[in-house]
Amino acid sequence: MSSRSVPWYDDFLGVAYRYFDLRMNVVPLFSERKPANELWNQIVRWWNDHDIKIRFVENEDHYWFIMGSDSKRPDHNRGFFKVLQKSENYQRFKKGHMGEAYIRFGVYTEKNENNAKDEAICNCSHRKDDHDGSCLVEGCNCQKFESFVLNLLKKKKTITNIKFLEEKDVKDDSLAWNCLYVNKYKNSE
Ligand SMILES: [Zn+2]
Numbered sequence: 035m036s037s038r039s040v041p042w043y044d045d046f047l048g049v050a051y052r053y054f055d056l057r058m059n060v061v062p063l064f065s066e067r068k069p070a071n072e073l074w075n076q077i078v079r080w081w082n083d084h085d086i087k088i089r090f091v092e093n094e095d096h097y098w099f100i101m102g103s104d105s106k107r108p109d110h111n112r113g114f115f116k117v118l119q120k121s122e123n124y125q126r127f128k129k130g131h132m133g134e135a136y137i138r139f140g141v142y143t144e145k146n147e148n149n150a151k152d153e154a155i156c157n158c159s160h161r162k163d164d165h166d167g168s169c170l171v172e173g174c175n176c177q178k179f180e181s182f183v184l185n186l187l188k189k190k191k192t193i194t195n196i197k198f199l200e201e202k203d204v205k206d207d208s209l210a211w212n213c214l215y216v217n218k219y220k221n222s223e
């Protein structure tokens with residue numbers, strides 16, 4: 035058990051997994067740049083790379099993303115967590131990370147037909163200028179142009195302490211146990 039109880043933070047959109055800069059990147063997503071930068075500067079900046087732990091606690095079709103570390107500013111420290119659906123990118127990360135990843139924050143912006151460029155790619159895989167309301171490409175069922183832009187912020191840390199766990203094994207890992215105890219089990223006691 036960790037000696038001091040660190041407050042947990044889950045007010046972000048999700049987590050993206052991207053191959054970029056020679057390593058897999060684990061990217062907690064925010065809707066705006068300013069709060070993402072502030073959070074990085076207040077919390078993550080004070081972590082030593084080799085102290086950072088990431089845990090993925092799986093339970094059927096979803097998982098808990100859990101990230102924490104000792105801090106050079108322990109009084110301001112926080113842990114991050116989010117309960118997410120397993121995705122293809124998540125599975126790819128799980129298979130491909132080889133024990134190392136960059137952590138960096140990202141800004142996720144949704145685009146629609148009014149604010150995207152002509153060459154922006156819709157979630158249906160066709161360009162915006164192939165759409166007029168619905169997608170005009172033959173055989174495509176897309177009813178509405180929808181896209182997103184993901185900007186990775188520059189600052190990053192290297193993590194080497196990455197573990198995938200089943201929820202039933204969570205007691206053996208202090209960070210994962212602390213997170214699930216505080217954010218799940220405690221409330222149901
Ligand atoms: Zn489309």
Ligand SMILES: [Zn+2]
Pocket residue numbers: 156158159160169170171174175176
């Ligand atoms: Zn289409």
